[in-house]
Amino acid sequence: MDNVERIPVTILTGFLGSGKTTLLNHLLTADHGERIAVIVNEFGEVGIDNQLVVGAEEEIFEMNNGCICCTVRGDLIRVLTDLIAAKFGTNGRKGEVDFDRVVIETTGLAEPAPVIQSFFVDEAIAMFYQMDSVITLVDAKHANQQLDQTHEAQEQVAFADIILLNKIDLVNNKEVQALEKRIRLMNPSVKIFRTKNAQIDLEHILSIHAFELDKKLEVDPGFLTEDPNDHEHDDHVTSFVLRANRPLHLEKLEKLVNHWIRDFGTDMYRYKGILNIQGTERKVIFQGIHMLFASTMDRKWKDNEERISEIVIIGKDLDQEQFETQFTECVEETLSN
Numbered sequence: 001m002d003n004v005e006r007i008p009v010t011i012l013t014g015f016l017g018s019g020k021t022t023l024l025n026h027l028l029t030a031d032h033g034e035r036i037a038v039i040v041n042e043f044g045e046v047g048i049d050n051q052l053v054v055g056a057e058e059e060i061f062e063m064n065n066g067c068i069c070c071t072v073r074g075d076l077i078r079v080l081t082d083l084i085a086a087k088f089g090t091n092g093r094k095g096e097v098d099f100d101r102v103v104i105e106t107t108g109l110a111e112p113a114p115v116i117q118s119f120f121v122d123e124a125i126a127m128f129y130q131m132d133s134v135i136t137l138v139d140a141k142h143a144n145q146q147l148d149q150t151h152e153a154q155e156q157v158a159f160a161d162i163i164l165l166n167k168i169d170l171v172n173n174k175e176v177q178a179l180e181k182r183i184r185l186m187n188p189s190v191k192i193f194r195t196k197n198a199q200i201d202l203e204h205i206l207s208i209h210a211f212e213l214d215k216k217l218e219v220d221p222g223f224l225t226e227d228p229n230d231h232e233h234d235d236h237v238t239s240f241v242l243r244a245n246r247p248l249h250l251e252k253l254e255k256l257v258n259h260w261i262r263d264f265g266t267d268m269y270r271y272k273g274i275l276n277i278q279g280t281e282r283k284v285i286f287q288g289i290h291m292l293f294a295s296t297m298d299r300k301w302k303d304n305e306e307r308i309s310e311i312v313i314i315g316k317d318l319d320q321e322q323f324e325t326q327f328t329e330c331v332e333e334t335l336s337n
């Protein structure tokens with residue numbers, strides 16, 4: 001395959017809520033004329049992200065139920081192999097999917113090394129794909145806490161070729177400078193761009209050939225030979241889903257969310273969901289990071305769509321049962337079942 005151009009791959013990483021989906025939406029809606037195959041991996045059993053990515057339903061390959069760097073790594077290799085078959089019409093496929101590049105959005109809890117490793121140690125993958133860059137989103141508001149507390153956030157910074165220091169609207173210039181300094185100590189050669197809503201000129205992040213294997217080996221000399229299952233995540237961090245198939249009572253829910261933020265905000269790393277609120281025909285998207293949260297109106301529920309509310313919560317030492325009981329109290333009782 002030496003004289004055939006390999007398909008460029010961009011890995012989007014960054015801690016929970018740092019802006020990966022926002023960047024992905026920017027990539028998918030910008031006017032670059034390229035066809036992008038997107039692979040999205042979420043930590044929870046429910047793929048909320050898929051629904052938050054704009055108008056690109058067919059090209060998205062979801063890999064949930066685990067973290068891309070551990071249990072679903074086999075799935076990643078399968079999806080990438082399958083994409084090749086679909087593009088080139090091999091293995092009985094008809095060449096039904098065409099794409100110019102692949103973008104992988106990892107979960108915010110993934111370590112990038114095992115994901116990168118797939119592109120070097122799997123022969124078929126290495127033959128057809130070429131790493132273009134690892135882009136790490138950093139949440140300027142929450143990064144210090146995340147870097148202090150979690151090994152995954154540190155690895156994501158250490159393995160980056162490009163860092164988007166995102167959400168600079170939420171901090172002052174002095175804080176941005178201090179954070180840049182901290183990042184440089186962890187990854188001296190990384191290119192840093194300051195962004196708001198992950199808005200960046202795509203020429204800075206696509207087809208930049210920024211990936212340098214030698215630099216990754218400096219960070220972790222064994223990373224090509226290590227068993228990808230041999231790393232550990234913090235057992236205290238878990239995810240669960242709250243679900244309701246009847247409408248939710250808005251005021252009760254608002255009260256509950258305020259209580260959660262006040263009492264558990266520090267340990268609620270990330271929460272996001274799509275809600276069916278009584279009295280509105282539209283989906284409500286609700287999401288947050290620690291104490292910062294927002295809800296927005298989305299499109300109308302379709303006639304044949306089941307109106308199920310789902311919230312994924314990822315956090316440290318959270319009492320799932322307590323969350324479930326309290327959430328159930330917000331479900332409207334008016335409809336008989």
Ligand SMILES: Nc1nc2c(ncn2[C@@H]2O[C@H](COP(=O)(O)OP(=O)(O)OP(=O)(O)O)[C@@H](O)[C@H]2O)c(=O)[nH]1
Nearest residue numbers: 015016017018019020021022108166167196197198
């Ligand atoms: N104020 C502010 N909010 C932002 C910015 N970028 C993204 N957000 C918001 O931050 C939240 C998280 O953004 P996402 O793009 O979903 O983050 P993510 O990294 O994909 O999140 P996970 O997939 O859950 O890890 C959303 O509510 C975004 O609208 C920014 O620059 N400034």
